[in-house]
Amino acid sequence: MTNAQYKKYADERAATSPVLKNTVKAFLIGGVICALGQGLLYLYMWAGAEKQTASTLVSVTLVGASVILTALDIYDSIAKFGGAGTLVPITGFANAVVSPAIDNKAEGYVLGVGAKLFTIAGPVILYGTLASVIYGVIYVIKSMVLGIV
Amino acid sequence: MGKIVRFKNPPKVISVGTVAGAKESEGRLKGYFDLCDKSDKFGKKTFEQSESEMQRLALNFALKKADMSPNRLDAIFAGDLMNQCTGSSYGLAAFSAPYFGLYGACSTAAEGLILGAMAVDSGYFDTVATVSSSHNSSAERQFRFPLEYGSQRPPTAQWTVTAAAAFVLGKSAIAGNAENEKGHSCIGEKNGVCVKITEALPGRIVDKGITDQSNMGAAMAPAAAATLYSYFKESDSSPDDFDMILTGDLGYDGHAICRDLLIGMGLDLGKGFSDCGILIYDRNTQDTHCGGSGCGCSASVMAGFVMDRFKKGEIKDVLLVGTGALMSPSSVLQGLSIAGIGHLVRLSAR
Numbered sequence: 279m280t281n282a283q284y285k286k287y288a289d290e291r292a293a294t295s296p297v298l299k300n301t302v303k304a305f306l307i308g309g310v311i312c313a314l315g316q317g318l319l320y321l322y323m324w325a326g327a328e329k330q331t332a333s334t335l336v337s338v339t340l341v342g343a344s345v346i347l348t349a350l351d352i353y354d355s356i357a358k359f360g361g362a363g364t365l366v367p368i369t370g371f372a373n374a375v376v377s378p379a380i381d382n383k384a385e386g387y388v389l390g391v392g393a394k395l396f397t398i399a400g401p402v403i404l405y406g407t408l409a410s411v412i413y414g415v416i417y418v419i420k421s422m423v424l425g426i427v
Numbered sequence: 428m429g430k431i432v433r434f435k436n437p438p439k440v441i442s443v444g445t446v447a448g449a450k451e452s453e454g455r456l457k458g459y460f461d462l463c464d465k466s467d468k469f470g471k472k473t474f475e476q477s478e479s480e481m482q483r484l485a486l487n488f489a490l491k492k493a494d495m496s497p498n499r500l501d502a503i504f505a506g507d508l509m510n511q512c513t514g515s516s517y518g519l520a521a522f523s524a525p526y527f528g529l530y531g532a533c534s535t536a537a538e539g540l541i542l543g544a545m546a547v548d549s550g551y552f553d554t555v556a557t558v559s560s561s562h563n564s565s566a567e568r569q570f571r572f573p574l575e576y577g578s579q580r581p582p583t584a585q586w587t588v589t590a591a592a593a594f595v596l597g598k599s600a601i602a603g604n605a606e607n608e609k610g611h612s613c614i615g616e617k618n619g620v621c622v623k624i625t626e627a628l629p630g631r632i633v634d635k636g637i638t639d640q641s642n643m644g645a646a647m648a649p650a651a652a653a654t655l656y657s658y659f660k661e662s663d664s665s666p667d668d669f670d671m672i673l674t675g676d677l678g679y680d681g682h683a684i685c686r687d688l689l690i691g692m693g694l695d696l697g698k699g700f701s702d703c704g705i706l707i708y709d710r711n712t713q714d715t716h717c718g719g720s721g722c723g724c725s726a727s728v729m730a731g732f733v734m735d736r737f738k739k740g741e742i743k744d745v746l747l748v749g750t751g752a753l754m755s756p757s758s759v760l761q762g763l764s765i766a767g768i769g770h771l772v773r774l775s776a777r
Contacts, residue, residue, distance in 0.1 A: 281636030288645035293582035357577020
């Protein structure tokens with residue numbers, strides 16, 4: 279069997295992830311997190327915060343909750359069930375930053391926590407920033423073109 | 428000259444020691460380990476230090492059972508999965524015995540047994556220890572994600588076993604040599620038998636182009652199949668002569684591939700053919716996906732479960748093919764394929 283044939287053979291017989299089941303679970307857990315965020319928004323607005331302040335407070339609350347659940351060794355269990363449902367919302371980002379911090383504490387605060395804090399979130403920050411720059415440039419060009427017309 | 432190493436005076440297994448973590452203590456082989464720590468920490472602050480402590484404890488158990496002082500060890504052959512094999516070097520430093528660090532990925536237990544047996548049979552050493560370990564948390568940190576990072580593992584992924592095992596091997600008594608016959612005891616002695624390492628077939632590196640890090644079983648299966656095929660081609664023994672033929676840590680998928688590859692080559696290893704990664708966990712209740720992996724997997728299954736069966740006289744002849752996936756996190760990121768290796772050892776109490 280050639281390497282290509284073997285690779286194909288191994289891939290074909292490898293069990294695949296239950297995509298439909300995982301999608302439903304991700305939808306449910308992600309939906310719960312988002313509904314929670316919406317509820318918090320209403321709560322903060324009801325307490326007197328303006329909408330923009332209230333939405334900042336929602337982010338802070340969700341990040342805080344994710345950090346605490348990560349530290350308590352609970353978040354990874356929720357994520358195992360929810361998959362992308364916990365990865366995509368802001369809670370997933372918080373987990374991606376806090377988990378390497380906990381992991382690398384023993385290697386010191388500078389070269390352990392400091393250097394490895396963004397090992398998972400780093401690419402998201404880098405390419406997120408890059409994408410927003412590109413979007414900004416397109417936006418400016420579009421406004422200029424439309425402005426002239 | 429054939430490729431199988433047939434030991435002239437097969438070294439005996441004097442004693443074994445095993446320690447394991449929480450998941451292993453709840454698995455199918457619970458009760459076969461000398462010590463289990465449900466915290467996986469073994470009294471240490473970091474998981475890397477815990478792994479070293481596991482190696483120290485495992486060798487301590489083995490020496491204690493043989494009522495042997497560490498001074499009697501002429502050499503230790505040891506390895507683990509951590510960078511630069513620090514699990515072994517830090518854990519075994521206190522024994523101050525001559526030390527050889529090994530890296531055979533998950534095949535290290537079998538590699539150690541082969542080299543240890545060769546060193547004893549060649550006459551350079553009388554008594555050696557072979558130790559190997561893996562720790563799920565130190566391996567996750569090094570090879571995958573931070574422990575608390577929320578992610579899903581694919582169905583083909585295996586669970587790195589938290590366990591360490593030590594074997595103490597010694598020169599077998601030579602008939603007529605009074606001084607030598609006084610030597611140490613042997614596993615199985617109470618039943619009038621003695622477990623010995625009678626044969627070995629060192630593995631070759633086989634690369635079949637698998638690049639998926641979470642499908643190690645498929646990466647290692649061709650190497651295990653190649654070793655087993657060469658063995659039975661050259662050996663006078665047939666698969667029926669063995670009570671158990673075990674691969675190291677191919678897991679459910681990899682083991683099935685290995686079996687199919689061998690059947691394709693005209694070799695059916697029958698019912699006794701299994702895998703240490705399959706034996707150690709309960710697939711239905713433990714969420715370990717394709718089974719166990721890591722240096723500690725085959726090491727603890729052999730030293731814990733298989734040696735116990737030898738002791739009870741349930742089995743007489745066993746083949747182990749220690750399997751290893753030869754890769755690093757960097758090699759995988761650079762897109763290189765994962766090569767496998769399969770080292771064969773024959774343990775016999777006939």
